[in-house]
Amino acid sequence: MENVILKQDLSEAILHGIYVSNMAYEIGKELGLEDDVLYELAIAGLLHDIGKLKLASEDERAESDNLVIEQLRYVRMHSKLSYEILKDKDYSDFILKSILYHHENYDGSGYPENLMGEDIPFGARILRVCDVFIALTSDRAYRKAFDTKTAISLMVDEVKNFDMKVFLAFLNVVNEIDIEEVIKNRELYTDKKGN
Numbered sequence: 001m002e003n004v005i006l007k008q009d010l011s012e013a014i015l016h017g018i019y020v021s022n023m024a025y026e027i028g029k030e031l032g033l034e035d036d037v038l039y040e041l042a043i044a045g046l047l048h049d050i051g052k053l054k055l056a057s058e059d060e061r062a063e064s065d066n067l068v069i070e071q072l073r074y075v076r077m078h079s080k081l082s083y084e085i086l087k088d089k090d091y092s093d094f095i096l097k098s099i100l101y102h103h104e105n106y107d108g109s110g111y112p113e114n115l116m117g118e119d120i121p122f123g124a125r126i127l128r129v130c131d132v133f134i135a136l137t138s139d140r141a142y143r144k145a146f147d148t149k150t151a152i153s154l155m156v157d158e159v160k161n162f163d164m165k166v167f168l169a170f171l172n173v174v175n176e177i178d179i180e181e182v183i184k185n186r187e188l189y190t191d192k193k194g195n
């Protein structure tokens with residue numbers, strides 16, 4: 001059975017981290033955060049999905065009839081796993097909490113703890129927006145990347161998931177950066193891979 005959920009090669013995972021990191025930094029700057037917080041946000045962005053790499057290798061050993069269900073369950077564990085991998089490695093509390101809670105939704109529907117609103121650490125609220133946008137505008141094994149406008153309109157439909165203050169800063173950032181240039185760079189990279 002083809003693994004469509006976790007099929008993401010290492011280079012894609014690293015690129016995802018870099019894009020999320022850059023965007024988190026820009027949103028933080030837009031929100032007027034101090035340089036040292038921006039630096040920590042950038043690190044959290046880079047490492048937030050590191051648990052997925054571990055999941056992918058465990059998944060290769062999985063032989064369940066309900067593989068897709070298993071995968072969904074495991075996918076929901078990845079933010080906790082990222083946290084577990086990093087927690088004893090001298091990262092700050094800000095970085096660790098941003099990573100642990102990057103899938104919490106503002107309305108309380110996220111995971112791992114169904115945190116709500118301001119109870120979700122601020123860094124995690126920033127990563128949430130970046131992670132969704134970068135994922136939507138990237139190719140996946142089961143779909144092509146959405147263009148920026150479509151991605152934003154999909155996010156507006158799900159705006160209950162986001163901190164509105166962060167979401168508005170994100171919209172400003174997306175308006176300011178040259179999205180066409182970013183997409184062109186991605187296409188160059190994809191061409192090089194021969195996909």
Ligand SMILES: [Fe+2]
Pocket residue numbers: 048049078079102103131
């Ligand atoms: Fe994630």
